[in-house]
Amino acid sequence: MFQPSQHDVRTFFCQTWAKHQAGEVLAPIETLAAGWMDEHPEYHADLADLPAALAASYSVDEGRTNPFLHLSMHLSISEQVSIDQPRGVRQAVALLAAKRNSLHQAQHEVMECLGEMLWASQRSGLPPDGHAYLDAIRRRATAD
Incomplete structure (x- = not known):
């Protein structure tokens, strides 16, 4: 079973966002992810800064949603629906x-x-x- 690390997940979303913004060709999973990223402009700054994304800690105390968890859940649900x-x-x-x-x-x-x-x-x-x-x-x- 595929079990990406936190680093892997954040890198995937940030790199996909960069490719999407540059108009590069995306793999199917990247296209799906980019669609959900487009739906969440409040995450665009997080997605545009990989070093900050890798260093960030999203605790409940901060009162802020973890954009990478949120987008991962969108992808998971999309996959569940597709199969x-x-x-x-x-x-x-x-x-x-x-x-x-x-x-x-x-x-x-x-x-x-x-x-x-x-x-x-x-x-x-x-x-x-x-x-x-x-x-x-x-x-x-x-x-x-």
């Missing part, structure tokens, strides 16, 4: 996106569900519960 894993996530995200009239907003809500699932897994010591994750997304997609 429909867990089975049914593609439909659930599509329903939520239609309800919110925004794929971006839907992905942010799915991030909350993903975070809850991972937190529960870490707390319990059990593997992540894909069924609970999918149920949480479906509840958001069908709630009034």
Whole structure:
């Protein structure tokens, strides 16, 4: 399984952003990442400075979202949807996106569900519960 380091992740996003800004040809995963980076102008300064990105610490106390974690979650959810894993996530995200009239907003809500699932897994010591994750997304997609 691919397990990039924090350094690898930050380097990937910063280098992809630089290539995107220069109009260079991007690999498919870079194209996907660049699309999510475009959706987050508040991260552009972070993405434009690799040395600062590698040195940065994004603690809860600072009250600032870690742009690299956030963008990684967008990529993870996009990949889940593309391969429909867990089975049914593609439909659930599509329903939520239609309800919110925004794929971006839907992905942010799915991030909350993903975070809850991972937190529960870490707390319990059990593997992540894909069924609970999918149920949480479906509840958001069908709630009034």
